[in-house]
Structures are given as C-alpha cells and as structure tokens.
Amino acid sequence: MPSIAGIKSNTEIQREKPVVITECQPHWHGFAWTIPSLVDKCGDNEVSIRGETHKDSYRVGNAYNIRKDSFRNYAHELLTSHPRSLKSYLAVASVAQAFPQLLPITLPIDALLGKLHLGPYLWVAHKGHYEFCHFDPDDNFLIMIQGRKNLRLFKYDLDILYPNPLGSEGKTIQSRIDLDNPDFKSFPKFREAHCEYTTLHPDE
Known part of the structure; x- marks a missing residue:
C-alpha cells in the first residue's frame, strides 16, 4: 500500500502528469457501496439526470437536457x-446535496488535496456511456467503485481540442471533437494532440 508521503513525492505527480494509484486505503468504506445499497439509503432523494446522452450533440458537448427524478427510479431503470x-x-x-445520508465521507486522497474543493461528487452511468471531452476547472482524483472506465487525458492546450464557445451548457469547457470518430478535416490541429490513455478498475 503506498503511503501518502510517497504519493505526494511521486515525480509524475510533481510534474502534473496523470497517474493511477492502486491499493490506496483498500478498506475505505466507499468501496463497499453498490447501487442497491445506495438505493436503500438514498432512494427517495431527488437527483438531476442528463438526458439525450446518446445523441451526437451530446458527444460533442453541444446540448443535453436535465430532468429531476428520484435516485430509486434512476437506479431501477439502470438495473433493468x-x-x-x-x-x-x-x-x-x-x-452533500444529493446524497447527504452518506456523510461524513473521508476520502482516501483527502490528505493529498492541498486546497479546498467542492466535492466529493458521484457519477453513475450505464455500461458503454460516452462522456464528451471536457476541461475541468480543478485538479481531480477519480475513484472507481464499480465497473471500469476508459480515460483519455490531454494537456491543457485548448486550441487543439477546439472548445465550444463560451456560454455552452454545463460547468466545464467542452470540446467539439468526438474522440471515437474525430473529424480531422474540420479539426485539423487535433492531429497534434497528445493523449494519455488508461482504464480504471474498482479500488483504483
């Protein structure tokens, strides 16, 4: 198990390079969460759910809608x-807002965060969900609880990633490029982009 001091001194982290951390506090209580157990605790809570995520307009960070529903209903649709x-x-x-019954949460990486942040947040998606390429305003630690997630990370040269205009929906800056099917004719500078690719598994 890596120590917090060892992780902090990692040369890749010091160089602001993405790393995968394994076996970091494997007994953290969040790793025991399942969708049914979250329904038992938080099923009646109202959550905001993005819709139309299967459309091309979502894949390029251009448009989506939001509906309100209970977590129980969302989980039932997902599991069935x-x-x-x-x-x-x-x-x-x-x-804190959508799942307060889970508080307090002590994250495995809390000791690594050198600044205040607005998290933690929870994401729950169906198998095969594609999330539009985007730029987050903060540094992030992504903890995988169930399933696996393919990640493609780019340096913060936004011109190469062709961001959508300011005022687009969402809190992040979204790219107009579908990474599964990039249109190099429309976005020629994307050929210069360097991508770091990995897959996160549970407990990483």
Whole structure:
C-alpha cells in the first residue's frame, strides 16, 4: 500500500502528469457501496439526470437536457436495462446535496488535496456511456467503485481540442471533437494532440 508521503513525492505527480494509484486505503468504506445499497439509503432523494446522452450533440458537448427524478427510479431503470437508461446519465451529483445520508465521507486522497474543493461528487452511468471531452476547472482524483472506465487525458492546450464557445451548457469547457470518430478535416490541429490513455478498475 503506498503511503501518502510517497504519493505526494511521486515525480509524475510533481510534474502534473496523470497517474493511477492502486491499493490506496483498500478498506475505505466507499468501496463497499453498490447501487442497491445506495438505493436503500438514498432512494427517495431527488437527483438531476442528463438526458439525450446518446445523441451526437451530446458527444460533442453541444446540448443535453436535465430532468429531476428520484435516485430509486434512476437506479431501477439502470438495473433493468430500461431503454431510457441507455440515454441517461447521473453526473456531478454533489454528495452533500444529493446524497447527504452518506456523510461524513473521508476520502482516501483527502490528505493529498492541498486546497479546498467542492466535492466529493458521484457519477453513475450505464455500461458503454460516452462522456464528451471536457476541461475541468480543478485538479481531480477519480475513484472507481464499480465497473471500469476508459480515460483519455490531454494537456491543457485548448486550441487543439477546439472548445465550444463560451456560454455552452454545463460547468466545464467542452470540446467539439468526438474522440471515437474525430473529424480531422474540420479539426485539423487535433492531429497534434497528445493523449494519455488508461482504464480504471474498482479500488483504483
């Protein structure tokens, strides 16, 4: 198990390079969460769910809608493979606001954070969900609890990633590029982009 001091002194982290941390506090209580257990605790809570996430306009960070529903209903659709679950996404759900029953939460990486942040947040998606390429305003630690997530990370040269105009929906800056099918004719500078690629598994 890596020590906090060892992680802090990691040369890749010092150089602001992405790293995968394994076996960091493996007994953290959050790793025991499952969707059914969250429903038991928080099923009646109202959450904000993105819709139309299957459309091309979502994949390029251009448009989506928001609906309000209970976490129980969202989880039921997800677990029963309801057709609507394939075009829905519970994203950026503030634990303090949407899941207060889970508090207090001591994150494995709290000791690494050198500044205040607005998290933690919870994301719950169906298998195969594609999230639009975007630039987050803060440094992040992403903890995988269930399933796996493919990640593509780029340096913060926004011109190469062709951001959507200011005023687009959402709190992040979204790229106009579908990473699964990039249009190099429309976005020629994207050929210069350097991508770091990895897959996160549970407990990482």
